[in-house]
Amino acid sequence: MSPIQGVVFDIGNVLIRWDPQGFYDARIGPAARQALFADVPLEAANLAIDHGAPFYATIADLAAEHPAHADQIMVWHDEWLAMASPAIDASVQLMQRLQAQGMPCWALSNFGEETFDIAQEAYPFLADFDGRVISGHLGVAKPDPEIYEALEEASGLRGPALFFTDDRPENIAAAAARGWHTHLFHSPQGLADALHGLGLCVQG
Numbered sequence: 321m322s323p324i325q326g327v328v329f330d331i332g333n334v335l336i337r338w339d340p341q342g343f344y345d346a347r348i349g350p351a352a353r354q355a356l357f358a359d360v361p362l363e364a365a366n367l368a369i370d371h372g373a374p375f376y377a378t379i380a381d382l383a384a385e386h387p388a389h390a391d392q393i394m395v396w397h398d399e400w401l402a403m404a405s406p407a408i409d410a411s412v413q414l415m416q417r418l419q420a421q422g423m424p425c426w427a428l429s430n431f432g433e434e435t436f437d438i439a440q441e442a443y444p445f446l447a448d449f450d451g452r453v454i455s456g457h458l459g460v461a462k463p464d465p466e467i468y469e470a471l472e473e474a475s476g477l478r479g480p481a482l483f484f485t486d487d488r489p490e491n492i493a494a495a496a497a498r499g500w501h502t503h504l505f506h507s508p509q510g511l512a513d514a515l516h517g518l519g520l521c522v523q524g
Contacts, residue, residue, distance in 0.1 A: 322518050323501075323519075324423070324483045324501065324519070325424070325477050326426055326475050327415075327424070327482075327484075328471065328484040328485070328495075329411075329425060329428070329429075329485060330428060330491065331429040331446070332431075333408075333505065334487055334505045335408055335411050335443075336405070336406070336407050337407075340363075341357070343402055343403040344395075347392075347395070359389060365378050365382050369432035369434075370430040370461045371455060371456065371459055371460070371461055372432070372456045372457075372458075372459045375397060375435055404435075404438075404439055405442075407445070410509075411511065413508075414515070414522050415448075418515075418522060419448070421521075424450040424451070425450055426450055426471060427449045427451075427452040427454070428467065428468070428471050429452075430455040431456055433457060436454050436456060455467060462486070462490075462491040463490045463491045463493065468498055468500075478498070480501060482495075482500040482501065483501040483502070483503070483518060484501070485502070485503040485504075485505045486505060487505045489504060503515075
């Protein structure tokens with residue numbers, strides 16, 4: 321019998337592709353994208369949004385501070401969903417198979433309040449979690465231990481009862497430090513293999 325009583329998913333690059341750099345590479349070319357990202361702290365602004373800063377105002381203020389790049393900065397707001405696309409269908413299917421077997425599935429993700437609403441409208445499966453801990457709702461983001469503690473409190477599960485998958489090593493390390501089972505996500509098949517290794521059958 322598997323020791324796992326709850327499976328916890330990151331969202332970006334686990335259930336939904338998140339690739340701002342690739343999006344801008346396709347839009348303006350790699351050289352222009354590298355210059356943009358070097359001149360403008362877009363990723364820092366996104367982290368602030370993940371911590372609960374207002375989406376539009378944060379990006380608009382950044383555009384006002386960098387008028388030479390204002391049009392491309394506003395694209396981060398106006399075409400955000402194109403950067404968070406497409407769904408990783410094979411990962412979504414793993415979540416659905418786990419739930420069909422009665423396994424609770426939780427989201428633990430760095431997301432702004434407004435960007436999560438946009439994503440949930442585009443990807444209805446985000447409403448299907450048994451519970452969600454979203455950084456923008458709490459004002460704290462991975463890998464801060466406080467957000468992991470929030471999931472433990474909400475789920476009633478701790479330590480080896482939890483399995484967590486995320487694409488960022490620092491987020492995995494923070495979960496492992498709490499005794500969770502972890503898997504650094506690279507592909508849906510790798511995740512399926514890790515789940516199978518802990519006694520969870522998710523093969524189609």
